[in-house]
Amino acid sequence: MNARDLILVSVDDHLVEPPHLFEGRLSARFADAAPKVERKPDGSDVWVFNGSVIPNIGLNAVAGRPKEEYGVEPTAFDEMRPGCYDVHERIKDMNAGGVLGSMCFPSFPGFSGRLFAACEDKELALAVLQAYNDWHIDEWCGAYPGRFIPMALPVLWDPEEAAAEVRRVAAKGCHSITFTENPAALGYPSFHAEHWDPLWKAVCDEGVVVSIHLGSSGQLAVTAPDAPVDVMITLQPMNICQAAADLLWSRVLKEFPDIRFALSEGGTGWIPYFLDRLDRTYDMHHLWTGQDFKDRLPSDVFREHFLTCFIADPVGMELRHLIGLDNIAWECDYPHSDSSWPEAPEELARVAAGVPVDELARITYENACRWYSFDPFSQRARERCTVGALRAEAKGHDVAIHSFDHGRFERTHKGVDVGDLAKRATA
Amino acid sequence: MNARDLILVSVDDHLVEPPHLFEGRLSARFADAAPKVERKPDGSDVWVFNGSVIPNIGLNAVAGRPKEEYGVEPTAFDEMRPGCYDVHERIKDMNAGGVLGSMCFPSFPGFSGRLFAACEDKELALAVLQAYNDWHIDEWCGAYPGRFIPMALPVLWDPEEAAAEVRRVAAKGCHSITFTENPAALGYPSFHAEHWDPLWKAVCDEGVVVSIHLGSSGQLAVTAPDAPVDVMITLQPMNICQAAADLLWSRVLKEFPDIRFALSEGGTGWIPYFLDRLDRTYDMHHLWTGQDFKDRLPSDVFREHFLTCFIADPVGMELRHLIGLDNIAWECDYPHSDSSWPEAPEELARVAAGVPVDELARITYENACRWYSFDPFSQRARERCTVGALRAEAKGHDVAIHSFDHGRFERTHKGVDVGDLAKRATA
Numbered sequence: 001m002n003a004r005d006l007i008l009v010s011v012d013d014h015l016v017e018p019p020h021l022f023e024g025r026l027s028a029r030f031a032d033a034a035p036k037v038e039r040k041p042d043g044s045d046v047w048v049f050n051g052s053v054i055p056n057i058g059l060n061a062v063a064g065r066p067k068e069e070y071g072v073e074p075t076a077f078d079e080m081r082p083g084c085y086d087v088h089e090r091i092k093d094m095n096a097g098g099v100l101g102s103m104c105f106p107s108f109p110g111f112s113g114r115l116f117a118a119c120e121d122k123e124l125a126l127a128v129l130q131a132y133n134d135w136h137i138d139e140w141c142g143a144y145p146g147r148f149i150p151m152a153l154p155v156l157w158d159p160e161e162a163a164a165e166v167r168r169v170a171a172k173g174c175h176s177i178t179f180t181e182n183p184a185a186l187g188y189p190s191f192h193a194e195h196w197d198p199l200w201k202a203v204c205d206e207g208v209v210v211s212i213h214l215g216s217s218g219q220l221a222v223t224a225p226d227a228p229v230d231v232m233i234t235l236q237p238m239n240i241c242q243a244a245a246d247l248l249w250s251r252v253l254k255e256f257p258d259i260r261f262a263l264s265e266g267g268t269g270w271i272p273y274f275l276d277r278l279d280r281t282y283d284m285h286h287l288w289t290g291q292d293f294k295d296r297l298p299s300d301v302f303r304e305h306f307l308t309c310f311i312a313d314p315v316g317m318e319l320r321h322l323i324g325l326d327n328i329a330w331e332c333d334y335p336h337s338d339s340s341w342p343e344a345p346e347e348l349a350r351v352a353a354g355v356p357v358d359e360l361a362r363i364t365y366e367n368a369c370r371w372y373s374f375d376p377f378s379q380r381a382r383e384r385c386t387v388g389a390l391r392a393e394a395k396g397h398d399v400a401i402h403s404f405d406h407g408r409f410e411r412t413h414k415g416v417d418v419g420d421l422a423k424r425a426t427a
Numbered sequence: 428m429n430a431r432d433l434i435l436v437s438v439d440d441h442l443v444e445p446p447h448l449f450e451g452r453l454s455a456r457f458a459d460a461a462p463k464v465e466r467k468p469d470g471s472d473v474w475v476f477n478g479s480v481i482p483n484i485g486l487n488a489v490a491g492r493p494k495e496e497y498g499v500e501p502t503a504f505d506e507m508r509p510g511c512y513d514v515h516e517r518i519k520d521m522n523a524g525g526v527l528g529s530m531c532f533p534s535f536p537g538f539s540g541r542l543f544a545a546c547e548d549k550e551l552a553l554a555v556l557q558a559y560n561d562w563h564i565d566e567w568c569g570a571y572p573g574r575f576i577p578m579a580l581p582v583l584w585d586p587e588e589a590a591a592e593v594r595r596v597a598a599k600g601c602h603s604i605t606f607t608e609n610p611a612a613l614g615y616p617s618f619h620a621e622h623w624d625p626l627w628k629a630v631c632d633e634g635v636v637v638s639i640h641l642g643s644s645g646q647l648a649v650t651a652p653d654a655p656v657d658v659m660i661t662l663q664p665m666n667i668c669q670a671a672a673d674l675l676w677s678r679v680l681k682e683f684p685d686i687r688f689a690l691s692e693g694g695t696g697w698i699p700y701f702l703d704r705l706d707r708t709y710d711m712h713h714l715w716t717g718q719d720f721k722d723r724l725p726s727d728v729f730r731e732h733f734l735t736c737f738i739a740d741p742v743g744m745e746l747r748h749l750i751g752l753d754n755i756a757w758e759c760d761y762p763h764s765d766s767s768w769p770e771a772p773e774e775l776a777r778v779a780a781g782v783p784v785d786e787l788a789r790i791t792y793e794n795a796c797r798w799y800s801f802d803p804f805s806q807r808a809r810e811r812c813t814v815g816a817l818r819a820e821a822k823g824h825d826v827a828i829h830s831f832d833h834g835r836f837e838r839t840h841k842g843v844d845v846g847d848l849a850k851r852a853t854a
Contacts, residue, residue, distance in 0.1 A: 067711065067712070068715060070715040182650055184650065190650070190652075191654075192651060223617070223670075224611035224618070224619060224673065225611070226619045226620065227619055228676045230676040230718055231672045233708050234708045235668065238700075238701070238704070241662065242650055242662060245650070245661040249657040249661070250655070272696060272742045273694065273700075274697075277661055277665070278661055281657055281661045282657075284494065285497060287494040289656055313703065314703060315700045316700070322742070
């Protein structure tokens, strides 16, 4: 399939929160205590809240930078591509990258909002979290209807409040909450406790997907303190299989048959092996462990409840039928370092060479739309939704690779511009 | 391929140490302090050493038991199948299971001998460890030349002593040491420290493979204290990818180009995804992390240094060319609960249906023989090495599935006998 003909909805991107996020969204009582951006003496910008200082890590906002400049040092807003934090610039970057729809995970609150959960003043925490969710849904997503899958932060500290917030945001059209891949690692009751039942009931009632992003407990696999960072980067996606196993064997899926989880940024190539392993474990051990899925296998149960996703995963694509064609979605991961923006469509077309058009459509947008109740075509004619059509709208938008020098854009590497991409896509 | 025509060398089995192991192997000074078997009031047998009490966990000796009786409770020698601890019975079970050769990991000392390493009297620890290695090589493996790949325990507490022990056992024909998959998790310097260099030099000099068994640091993935045991069982093999990543990016492979590791009981189906992930991590990040493999990719480096293995892994078999045909070996895992003994050959033949004979030969025995410098054919004519030939020798040996009642064998389930197996294999 030609890259220009793809329709792309990404189920895992990221936004960097702009400094004005909370402005006008909190009552006078809470406004002073709201999270604020401060500039540090080293020139980096940080979010400050409740005594915590959260830097923007360079690797999390590298879209458009040369790879030599990737790194984990703190960064400033004027060293980032504006598409990281400015929704109008983001839409231009999405157009240039050929991406129709995008679900954006949070940055400074943590993937599951644990910064807010750590605040002892729970009224303040809830006010801030709701202000965040309203900003995300109304301002970020609302600025361009049909272009963003809205996603809400969870009230981690109170399952009843969490349920209420799910119902509140669902009424505003939000069908995704982000959640931790292991609440026990954050000091909360685990997935095996009844504690979370009010939340699970709410997401089932409201048709909301629980999107668990790798690393959302804050615990990535670190083998040793002196291990090279490459080890941690390599292991990131594979570690989400721990969450998948934890949930698969838990009472959650048995008690809440309508519940759905997304393994965000988890990759797909390991899933077929994982499903075999689940079924073998069941076969060899259920007679003494007491697991009982009635007439189904664990792999069947997985496919009923889990959405997986990938950036560019040749093994997962080859084995897509073993994963389940309804269980795979594509992600762009803009503006993180794993992303191939703005050439992600070309990368995907290479990886998916030979995949029939109808199967690829399920993977690149149909599954995402169905799982997240997202309907971009109600806002935009389908023929205007393709990579080629979106790039035509982006004409003139600069997507060259730049070196950033304290806010001054300086071209140091061979640039890629939309014209180039359009030429390649039609070649 | 017909199961009866397979030649099977298993690179991962287990032995339960018999009570007499240390008898006559230690000087008077150490004999009293040597590990001993004691019977507990609950009827279970335990090993006692240096203040530690080590039960035999039921799941580790379930060969020949019905699955309803699997479990993690402690057990006694007379509740185990004698093939667990008696080498003469083991050979009969290997014959009945069609297994020509076997590498047996230790039980009570821990996979990497950490029970001995914990002993503060390092002279005693070394004496006991050497006695163990001599017993394993001379008595267990020596009883049936050409049937066992000898494997030694490492001197975890002293790299120079570890190197000396590698050279000592290599001189006796032992080309495998067991080691932990993460020394840092045991409180030792990590794979990234120069600390272990004397050991790495010795294994390279002597052509010894470092066999790292999953769980050998004692740290299996436990998601939460109240997680069902099925979660831990499911995740066991996948967690060894942490060790593979740790080693792959470490200085070890760069400084010791001849070093070889086996990922014991690690499975194979996740490897193709893992290799893609390694290469993508390298592509996206090496310019800032400083990794440099010259003209090779991380996946090339992996194939030069790592042997993988599987019990029954349809995905790994389908993707064998992506793993590397020289990098895959088969394992039986007798007498653990993941094993399909005595029907493992039939299981393997099903999983490998359609694999060309020459490729299957590399996987079922040629790779194991080459990696571990093991030559069973010097002891036994090749035509006597097949599943069918070995089973003919086992004629009359009882391999029925039994229920154990305090040492009294009682048949409760449909039995499988060698006659049945032979019939099925020739069907």
